[in-house]
Amino acid sequence: MRYIAEVEYYKFDLYAIKFYLKAHQHSKDRFTILTNLHEARPVIYTCIAILIAIFHQNNKASFAFIGSPSPKEIERERKNPRRKKENCTQRFRIYSTLMSTFFSETYFEHRTSSRHSLYLMRNKSSLYSLKEIQGMINAIYNIDINDLE
Numbered sequence: 001m002r003y004i005a006e007v008e009y010y011k012f013d014l015y016a017i018k019f020y021l022k023a024h025q026h027s028k029d030r031f032t033i034l035t036n037l038h039e040a041r042p043v044i045y046t047c048i049a050i051l052i053a054i055f056h057q058n059n060k061a062s063f064a065f066i067g068s069p070s071p072k073e074i075e076r077e078r079k080n081p082r083r084k085k086e087n088c089t090q091r092f093r094i095y096s097t098l099m100s101t102f103f104s105e106t107y108f109e110h111r112t113s114s115r116h117s118l119y120l121m122r123n124k125s126s127l128y129s130l131k132e133i134q135g136m137i138n139a140i141y142n143i144d145i146n147d148l149e
Helices: 041-057 071-079 090-102 130-141
Strands: 003-010 014-021 062-066 108-113 118-123
Touching: 003 041, 014 041, 014 130, 041 090, 062 090, 062 130, 090 108, 090 118, 118 130
Parallel strands: 014 062
Antiparallel strands: 003 014, 062 118, 108 118
8 A cells, every 4th residue: 555645834844744545645535534454653654754854954844743533533523513523533642642752852842732633843943933833733724723732
């Protein structure tokens, strides 16, 4: 199986990393479809290698991820509309664990919004404040993440 990794660059040296199965590249649901391989580590390790390469090219880079809900999580929300689909998805929990393990707090300030399943690694040498980067993320994803932990 082949995956596509996308790197989106935004103002304030912010990079958003996304990946999906190549076979689903034209699907509007490409970020939520599961492969049922039950082994995401090779893809995530590739994304980590991409992050490291970007950091070597731009030592002021910050990174953001959103853990899209799985089909099961979407179905649970459909059955119970009061349950927000963004709330602390399984993908978010996995990304949070891996990013905090692989990227030291020496270089990055790790912030999360479990309400939006968002993980932010703000570069400590960034020229931009957390508030500026939050504003950019809010504009990109049309959300309000002023609750970063």
